[in-house]
Amino acid sequence: MDSYLPTNLGGVIVKNFLKRIAAASALSVVAATSTLADGHGWKPDGPIKMIIAFAAGGGADTQARLIADDIQTATGWEIIPEQITGKGGVNALVALKDMPADGSAIALVVTESLGYNAAAAKGSGIAPDGFTGLTTTAGFQMGVVAKADKGWTSFEDMIAAAKDGDLRFGTMSPKLSDLAFLLGEAHDVEFNIVQVRGGRAVMDGVQAGDMDLGFMAGIQRKGVASGDLVNLASALSAPLVQTPDAPKFSDLGVEFNADGYFVFVAPGGMDPAAREAITAAIVEATNSGKAAGMIGKAFGGAVNIQGEELDALMAADFKSAGALMEAAQ
Amino acid sequence: MGVWDHVVAGFLAVLQSDPVLGIPIVLLMVLFGFLLGITVGATPGLAGPMAMAISLPILISIFGYSADALLPVLGFLIGIMKGATIGGAVPAILFNTPGTPDAFMTTLDGYPMAQKGEARRALRIAHFSSASGDTFSDIVLVVCAPFLAILVERYLDLPEKTALLILSLAFIASVIGNSVGKGIISMGLGLLAAMIATGEDFYPRLTLNQPALAEGIPIAAAILGVLILGEVFKALEDIYRGEAQAKPPEQTKVQGGAKSKDLRRLIPTIGRSAIIGTCIGALPGVGSTLAATLGYTSAKRRHTNRPDANSPAFGEGAPEGIAATEAANSSVSGANLIPVLSLGIPGNAAAVFLILAMDSIGGFNPGPSVFQLGGGINEGALNPEMVMAFGIFTTMFIANGLNWTIGGIFMRWVGVMTRIPKARLLPIVLLLTLTAIYVQETSMVAVWITLFFGFLGYVMRRIGMSPLPFVIAFILGGNLEATARQAFAATGADPFFLFNSPIAFVFMALAIGVVAFSLRKPVP
Numbered sequence: 071m072d073s074y075l076p077t078n079l080g081g082v083i084v085k086n087f088l089k090r091i092a093a094a095s096a097l098s099v100v101a102a103t104s105t106l107a108d109g110h111g112w113k114p115d116g117p118i119k120m121i122i123a124f125a126a127g128g129g130a131d132t133q134a135r136l137i138a139d140d141i142q143t144a145t146g147w148e149i150i151p152e153q154i155t156g157k158g159g160v161n162a163l164v165a166l167k168d169m170p171a172d173g174s175a176i177a178l179v180v181t182e183s184l185g186y187n188a189a190a191a192k193g194s195g196i197a198p199d200g201f202t203g204l205t206t207t208a209g210f211q212m213g214v215v216a217k218a219d220k221g222w223t224s225f226e227d228m229i230a231a232a233k234d235g236d237l238r239f240g241t242m243s244p245k246l247s248d249l250a251f252l253l254g255e256a257h258d259v260e261f262n263i264v265q266v267r268g269g270r271a272v273m274d275g276v277q278a279g280d281m282d283l284g285f286m287a288g289i290q291r292k293g294v295a296s297g298d299l300v301n302l303a304s305a306l307s308a309p310l311v312q313t314p315d316a317p318k319f320s321d322l323g324v325e326f327n328a329d330g331y332f333v334f335v336a337p338g339g340m341d342p343a344a345r346e347a348i349t350a351a352i353v354e355a356t357n358s359g360k361a362a363g364m365i366g367k368a369f370g371g372a373v374n375i376q377g378e379e380l381d382a383l384m385a386a387d388f389k390s391a392g393a394l395m396e397a398a399q
Numbered sequence: 400m401g402v403w404d405h406v407v408a409g410f411l412a413v414l415q416s417d418p419v420l421g422i423p424i425v426l427l428m429v430l431f432g433f434l435l436g437i438t439v440g441a442t443p444g445l446a447g448p449m450a451m452a453i454s455l456p457i458l459i460s461i462f463g464y465s466a467d468a469l470l471p472v473l474g475f476l477i478g479i480m481k482g483a484t485i486g487g488a489v490p491a492i493l494f495n496t497p498g499t500p501d502a503f504m505t506t507l508d509g510y511p512m513a514q515k516g517e518a519r520r521a522l523r524i525a526h527f528s529s530a531s532g533d534t535f536s537d538i539v540l541v542v543c544a545p546f547l548a549i550l551v552e553r554y555l556d557l558p559e560k561t562a563l564l565i566l567s568l569a570f571i572a573s574v575i576g577n578s579v580g581k582g583i584i585s586m587g588l589g590l591l592a593a594m595i596a597t598g599e600d601f602y603p604r605l606t607l608n609q610p611a612l613a614e615g616i617p618i619a620a621a622i623l624g625v626l627i628l629g630e631v632f633k634a635l636e637d638i639y640r641g642e643a644q645a646k647p648p649e650q651t652k653v654q655g656g657a658k659s660k661d662l663r664r665l666i667p668t669i670g671r672s673a674i675i676g677t678c679i680g681a682l683p684g685v686g687s688t689l690a691a692t693l694g695y696t697s698a699k700r701r702h703t704n705r706p707d708a709n710s711p712a713f714g715e716g717a718p719e720g721i722a723a724t725e726a727a728n729s730s731v732s733g734a735n736l737i738p739v740l741s742l743g744i745p746g747n748a749a750a751v752f753l754i755l756a757m758d759s760i761g762g763f764n765p766g767p768s769v770f771q772l773g774g775g776i777n778e779g780a781l782n783p784e785m786v787m788a789f790g791i792f793t794t795m796f797i798a799n800g801l802n803w804t805i806g807g808i809f810m811r812w813v814g815v816m817t818r819i820p821k822a823r824l825l826p827i828v829l830l831l832t833l834t835a836i837y838v839q840e841t842s843m844v845a846v847w848i849t850l851f852f853g854f855l856g857y858v859m860r861r862i863g864m865s866p867l868p869f870v871i872a873f874i875l876g877g878n879l880e881a882t883a884r885q886a887f888a889a890t891g892a893d894p895f896f897l898f899n900s901p902i903a904f905v906f907m908a909l910a911i912g913v914v915a916f917s918l919r920k921p922v923p
Binding site: 280 | 602615761762780890892
């Protein structure tokens with residue numbers, strides 16, 4: 071709640087004001103400090119554009135802006151965040167694709183944007199090999215969640231209720247809608263799948279009774295801790311950290327899962343020195359400073375998958391998307 | 400955490416905002432907005448929404464997109480909204496030129512009073528009535544909005560919410576302007592514009608393969624284009640043709656104060672008008688001009704039936720005439736937030752810009768979820784959106800306080816604004832609007848889109864079509880589509896989901912009824 075009270079507004083105003091009115095003088099100060107702070111050997115020629123594929127004001131957007139702030143403080147590089155939202159990150163990737171690969175443009179998306187969404191957006195020309203993966207920042211604790219006052223304590227209770235009458239299953243992306251369909255199919259029930267925009271909307275819907283259950287990617291943490299919400303299942307390949315006893319999708323007869331991460335990417339064929347330096351700066355920001363605190367609170371801590379491991383992860387996601395779409399036909 | 404905790408937190412969010420020069424920034428922003436509002440209201444040819452529209456992108460570029468930015472920006476806009484309604488009375492009384500359209504009725508009695516040398520008394524009455532109406536309306540807002548929101552959330556399921564949005568749009572299209580047909584066309588165009596590049600598919604629909612449209616039409620570009628540039632283009636053409644050149648204002652002496660006995664006598668008139676204005680304000684689509692007209696005519700009817708020996712007839716300088724008009728048009732500016740905060744539906748142009756501010760900054764989604772206790776997380780937590788709502792209420796009462804204290808004095812200073820010629824003013828507005836758009840969107844495409852919608856707004860005004868249904872439909876279009884999709888999915892793909900529940904059925908019947916009823920009404 072604290073973050074919603076204006077605490078540092080004067081600073082924000084002064085900073086933004088300075089940025090616009092006296093950009094030139096601000097830059098010279100930045101340049102002077104950056105030579106001292108930068109230890110990676112690579113320096114951007116100018117400001118770095120950071121494309122944010124999420125709506126302004128949400129958790130993901132806050133994360134991106136804090137990381138930008140932290141990097142700016144630590145290295146002196148100037149980072150300019152810019153919102154390009156819509157189509158599950160595809161719009162952001164389309165915009166990023168043709169930008170220079172010299173480290174002057176990066177984007178925060180989710181692995182699903184380059185996986186399922188890129189595969190589904192035929193004609194957009196988006197595929198993982200057209201981008202350079204930098205690092206993931208945090209993973210999703212994706213659970214199948216219901217309100218506690220439904221009276222379901224386990225996944226089986228919910229399935230029993232679904233057999234008595236149609237349940238509404240809230241999701242926030244086409245991939246998750248497919249997974250919800252497969253989950254129902256595996257247990258011989260049909261959910262009314264209601265796809266909304268963003269995890270927050272699923273939680274609001276579940277709380278308000280517009281939906282009976284839904285996918286939540288970490289936002290349910292406080293509610294589950296206080297006993298108002300229940301994690302019925304883990305939609306991941308691993309158990310949920312908060313509710314390790316909840317069955318995984320693989321235990322429930324669904325061979326696909328919702329494993330996913332927030333990930334920074336750059337245009338394809340990026341200069342390796344730039345890739346290394348920017349990746350290092352992001353990793354540092356996600357593990358220290360304001361961004362680390364926020365990521366810890368909102369997403370359960372930083373997860374930094376980078377280099378070849380990240381390349382393999384993105385390629386695998388993209389490849390399995392077709393199989394998932396086919397299975398859900 | 401109970402409701403009271405949220406009230407306190409909202410109040411503190413305003414008062415404990417970062418101080419600038421020792422004063423909390425939100426307070427300062429409300430003050431600046433209020434003063435700007437009075438000035439703009441007193442300038443014929445400028446109106447509150449215009450100033451709100453131009454300030455918004457500039458404010459966002461200063462304050463950024465963080466949750467901290469919401470209250471200062473909204474405080475400033477609310478200040479303008481409230482200031483403009485009292486500012487409009489100044490030139491109406493002094494120079495027989497209404498500063499804003501809703502002050503037209505004020506000229507009928509205000510100017511005769513000024514001619515009799517009672518300008519100061521007339522201004523004092525206008526200020527007192529305006530401030531009273533405003534305060535009354537804000538109290539109604541604070542009491543009603545949360546309950547309405549809770550009722551909506553408890554009783555309305557997805558199909559009913561869809562039907563309610565359709566009803567609102569039908570109502571707006573029917574009552575704004577004087578032709579139902581044109582209203583519906585305007586609304587349809589707004590929905591069409593809202594469809595571009597949105598939707599659930601990964602393919603950007605209706606963009607004709609233009610990459611510039613792939614993210615959809617920038618919302619500020621469309622709205623500022625239609626509402627502001629359209630008005631500027633039309634006014635410039637009027638000047639060119641020599642049509643709208645207002646007669647040079649006559650100078651009058653500002654003298655003769657009002658006695659408190661005077662004001663006490665007017666309280667019943669003010670009360671009746673404030674109730675009329677508040678009810679009108681709470682309905683989406685019916686603006687302050689109609690409220691002023693209704694307030695004035697009802698007071699006039701009453702006055703004619705029971706003539707008062709101490710007071711001249713209406714139209715000859717009756718204080719009741721000013722009081723009735725000003726109380727009614729000012730009491731719209733609190734009540735119009737009832738549909739905004741409880742349903743997310745903007746009722747008039749001022750509300751459009753408040754919603755636009757909330758949308759652009761993020762972190763606050765006007766609608767039923769705002770007043771959910773526990774914020775959807777758990778009962779022990781503060782709901783940040785509800786805190787924000789009470790913060791907004793606090794800024795409204797601060798604007799009220801300013802209205803009572805310094806509003807009257809400042810009003811007397813801004814009479815000079817009437818003498819600024821439109822031919823100088825409008826190009827400045829044009830330039831400021833385009834600059835504001837560029838500052839927010841940082842792309843020339845947005846400027847071209849704004850100009851395109853400005854031309855559309857101009858054409859609409861030329862053919863007598865109100866642009867407001869367009870704007871409201873454009874804002875609600877995405878919401879309507881999403882709710883309808885969800886309702887359809889949630890009912891297991893039932894094609895008749897809008898007619899299966901009694902409440903939804905009643906809403907749909909009302910929507911058809913309101914259009915049919917308006918069609919029968921003879922065009923005035």
